Amino acid sequence: MSTAAPDTFNGPIIDAEDLWRTYEMGAEEIHALRGVTFKIDKGEYVAVMGPSGSGKSTLMNLIGCLDTPTSGTYVLRGKVVSEMDDDELAAIRNREIGFVFQTFNLLPRASALHNVELPLVYAGIPRDERIEKARQALEMVDLGDRVTHKPNELSGGQRQRVAVARALVMNPSILLADEPTGNLDTATGQDIMALFDRLKEAGHTIILVTHEREIADHAQRTIHIRDGQIESDERRTS
Amino acid sequence: MLAAFRRFASRHHVLFGIWEAMGIGLQGIRAYKMRAFLTILGVVMGIMTVTGMSSIVAGLNASMARQIATLGSSTIYIRPFKPGEPVTDEDFRKAKGVTLDEAKLIADQPAVRYVAPLQVIFADSVKYGPERARDVTVIGTTENYMEVHDSFIHRGRFLTRLDVNRGARVAVLGADIMDSLFPYQDPIDKDITIDGRRFRVIGVLERKGKFLWESMDNLLLIPVNSLEKKNQRFNLMVADLLPISPAHIDQAVDQTRGAMRRYRKLKYLQKDNFAIFAQDTLTDIYRRITGGIYLVMIAVSSIGLIVGGVGVMNIMLVSVTERTREIGVRKALGATRKDILWQFLTEAMTLTGAGGIIGILIGGLAAFLINTFSPFPAVIQTTWVSIAFVTAIVVGLTFGLWPAAKAAGLDPIEALRYE
Ligand SMILES: Nc1ncnc2c1ncn2[C@@H]1O[C@H](COP(=O)(O)OP(=O)(O)OP(=O)(O)O)[C@@H](O)[C@H]1O
Ligand SMILES: [Mg+2]
Numbered sequence: 001m002s003t004a005a006p007d008t009f010n011g012p013i014i015d016a017e018d019l020w021r022t023y024e025m026g027a028e029e030i031h032a033l034r035g036v037t038f039k040i041d042k043g044e045y046v047a048v049m050g051p052s053g054s055g056k057s058t059l060m061n062l063i064g065c066l067d068t069p070t071s072g073t074y075v076l077r078g079k080v081v082s083e084m085d086d087d088e089l090a091a092i093r094n095r096e097i098g099f100v101f102q103t104f105n106l107l108p109r110a111s112a113l114h115n116v117e118l119p120l121v122y123a124g125i126p127r128d129e130r131i132e133k134a135r136q137a138l139e140m141v142d143l144g145d146r147v148t149h150k151p152n153e154l155s156g157g158q159r160q161r162v163a164v165a166r167a168l169v170m171n172p173s174i175l176l177a178d179e180p181t182g183n184l185d186t187a188t189g190q191d192i193m194a195l196f197d198r199l200k201e202a203g204h205t206i207i208l209v210t211h212e213r214e215i216a217d218h219a220q221r222t223i224h225i226r227d228g229q230i231e232s233d234e235r236r237t238s
Numbered sequence: 239m240l241a242a243f244r245r246f247a248s249r250h251h252v253l254f255g256i257w258e259a260m261g262i263g264l265q266g267i268r269a270y271k272m273r274a275f276l277t278i279l280g281v282v283m284g285i286m287t288v289t290g291m292s293s294i295v296a297g298l299n300a301s302m303a304r305q306i307a308t309l310g311s312s313t314i315y316i317r318p319f320k321p322g323e324p325v326t327d328e329d330f331r332k333a334k335g336v337t338l339d340e341a342k343l344i345a346d347q348p349a350v351r352y353v354a355p356l357q358v359i360f361a362d363s364v365k366y367g368p369e370r371a372r373d374v375t376v377i378g379t380t381e382n383y384m385e386v387h388d389s390f391i392h393r394g395r396f397l398t399r400l401d402v403n404r405g406a407r408v409a410v411l412g413a414d415i416m417d418s419l420f421p422y423q424d425p426i427d428k429d430i431t432i433d434g435r436r437f438r439v440i441g442v443l444e445r446k447g448k449f450l451w452e453s454m455d456n457l458l459l460i461p462v463n464s465l466e467k468k469n470q471r472f473n474l475m476v477a478d479l480l481p482i483s484p485a486h487i488d489q490a491v492d493q494t495r496g497a498m499r500r501y502r503k504l505k506y507l508q509k510d511n512f513a514i515f516a517q518d519t520l521t522d523i524y525r526r527i528t529g530g531i532y533l534v535m536i537a538v539s540s541i542g543l544i545v546g547g548v549g550v551m552n553i554m555l556v557s558v559t560e561r562t563r564e565i566g567v568r569k570a571l572g573a574t575r576k577d578i579l580w581q582f583l584t585e586a587m588t589l590t591g592a593g594g595i596i597g598i599l600i601g602g603l604a605a606f607l608i609n610t611f612s613p614f615p616a617v618i619q620t621t622w623v624s625i626a627f628v629t630a631i632v633v634g635l636t637f638g639l640w641p642a643a644k645a646a647g648l649d650p651i652e653a654l655r656y657e
Contacts, residue, residue: 066570066650087574094572105567105654122572166571 009077013173013205014040014063019072021058021228032058034228035072040207042173045200047216048209050225056209057178059225063207064097064176065089077173094122098167100177104159106151106166112138113147116166123170137165141195157188164195168204175199177208181215193218260588277549278593281633284542285597285626286604291535292622293605295528297615302524312484313386313517314491316344316477316498320513322523332511334502335474338462341380343497344479349489353479354379354386357462364458366419366430371456374415376432378462386480394426394441397461401440405463409437413445413455432458435466448613487516543629546593547637554586554641565645566653579646586638587631594630598623 021033032055040046048056061067062074065081068089074082076096084092093099106115116134125133138147141161151159160180167175177196181189197218200206208219216222224231318333319325341355357378364371380402383389392413401408409430416425425439437460446454462475481490491514498512558565565578573581602623605616 061651064570066654087576090569090572090574090577093570099570101654105563105570107564107567118568119571122568122574122577170572 009042011078012039013042013044013077014038015075016063017073017075019059019062019069019074021055021062021067022070031228033062033069036225036228036230038223038230038233040174040205042205043200043203044221045196045206045219046208047219047222048207048225049211049216049222050231054225055228056225058228060176060178060207060209063174064099065092090122094119095170096173098170098172098175100160100163100167100175100180102179102182104151104156104163104183106159106162108151111148111150112143112154112162112165115151115162116169119166119170133169134165137169138162140168141165155188156184157191160184160188160192161195164192164199168199173205175204175206177206179209179211181210181212189215260584264588264592273553274589274592277553278546278589278596280542280544280546280549281590281593281630282542282546282597282600284539284546285594285630286601287535287539287542287597288626288629289598289601289618289623290604290608290616291531291601292619293601293616294608294614295531295535296619296622297605297609297617299525299528300617301615303521312481312487314479314481314487314494315513315515316479316494317513317515318474318476320515321519322526333474334511336477336512337475340498340501341477343501344477344494347490347493347497349481349486349493351480351482352382352385353477354382355462355475355477356383357465357475358473359465361433361458364415364419364430364432366425366428369419369421371415371418373456374432375457377457377459378465379459380462383459386478389446390444392442392444393424394439396441397459402461402463405461407435407437407464408440408461410441410443410459411439412443412457412459414453415456415458416442432460437464491516539626543633546590547633550586550589550634551637551641553589554582554638555644557585558582558641558645561645562648562653562656565648566650566656569648569650570654575646578648579642582642582645583635583638586642587634590630590634590637591627594627597630598627 016036016038019033019036020031023030023032036055036059048059050056058067062069065076065084066089068074068084069082072082073080076092079092081089081092099105106112107118110118113131113134116137117130120130120133135144135147138144141164143158143161143165146154146158146162149158151162154162160183164175164180167177175196180196181192184192193215196206196208206219208215210216220237221233221235223233316336318335319329336355338355341353344350345353359376359378361374361376362372364374364376377383379397381397381399384391384396391410394410396410397408400406409432411419411425419425419430420428425442428439429436430439431437443455443459448454479490479494481487495510495514498514499510502511504510568578568581602618605618608614609616
């Protein structure tokens, strides 16, 4: 089990201040987020909950630097992301963010190993080192014996574990998971949640979107969103 | 070497993407073999045309050069007109054949070694007993013919000065004529008839083979003085000459021209009423013809490449749409616009490059088969093959640009949501 990168940065990993995200639909404006403010510290495990259409995915896209806020400031590990251009955002996504999607989003024609290699490719890491790291990441999610398998030769849970390995291979600051168990049966979902617990133990910072209470209970902090605003932000001290 | 390049390439982001994308491009080709092949068919045809045709033209050029050399490498020709130049009716009227006196005068020029006047007529039939040869070129000439044309005697003897001076009715046969008139006998001292006139065979020339596709052995040589006068009205006499050395070609041409102008009393501003040229003129004319072939080749292959390029653009647009989600994923994992752009450009170039290689292989095979099984020689031209291959890549780059830019510009969130 690898540990998170040694980090000299002391402030909060995420410092979001009054984030707004407005979509223009013709003449109509849709405010998907209306002034969201929160901080997340290193090593936290946070669940984001809320009804459908409340703005959870929009928030995750902002945190993951796939999108920039209409207004407000977003500071990621001391860097002001909300003012970055395309290429800088791509570099941040590559180094700081690990995505896990509900629909896995693996490249169908590539092997598990090659899928996990991808972020290393865009980081410009030499081939031998890439293969080594990708193999290690797959071993960490207990798929050391499935490296050459294509996604359609793997079960749903295995596919999601490949996706987790891919998200972790660059050793990012945050692991973002938008309903990672949404396409899995309960038992397989539990496996993935156990994996997340292990990652939390190892020091990773995790933000996870879910509809299910039991899933959210794995996290130590739950942010509830309703109509684009934070309704509650509770920490459990267990 | 390759390993070093790999190391360099993987340090440098963009270059790395090329290996990546080449692999992905080949995967795409493997996944949709038929579609990919049809798409690049135009490119294949275009490149095939360039490879095949340039090989054939180059082969012809080389064999032309070789065959011109067998004509006698420094032979100079005196003709009524320069070949390949337009001739007006007036030119025709003014043109005068070379006379035997002029031939003697030319032979006296210091840079000239031998002169062979040639009176060419076409005999309808040449007979020996029941055997006959049709449409034979009969050349009235002198004993110098052998030297000037690099010919050799296969059997018997050649014309002598005595034969020529006496206008003896003797003939030397080309190999083809011997084949048709004397399939089973020795021709020496036999009497043949040329359009009804009897000639005695004194020798047979060594076989020269073909010049391009025309036999050079379908001829018959007789002393120039033995020709009937009436024949000389129809065909002007010409002359071929040999300079004292290949280095004296220009001098020989100049001296001969001067001598002929003086003899014909041409004034300073009057044009020559004859033409003198060396072999390089022949080669030039030939080059002009093959230049035309090159133009046709470039036109045909351009059409192929444009059709192929549009096909590639099409398949790439489809591919970008089909793989929208993949593009979103790649962007989420840290791919920049430039990375995506390069990926799709390289895919397009891999497609057309593969088309180029297939085209080169087919064109090369065609050239090989033509060289082996047809009378045309063909030599594969590395220059043209390289140009063709680079062109194929450039076509991929050009026609891949729009689809690649489209892919690079996709919004990652939209792309990830694409069903
Ligand atoms: N590209 C877009 N254009 C216009 N409106 C959008 C766009 N993306 C999201 N929205 C709107 O923003 C609001 C929040 O959407 P979001 O996807 O964040 O919801 P969510 O909380 O993730 O919902 P779910 O639980 O169903 O996934 C919704 O009203 C949605 O219709
Ligand atoms: Mg959502």
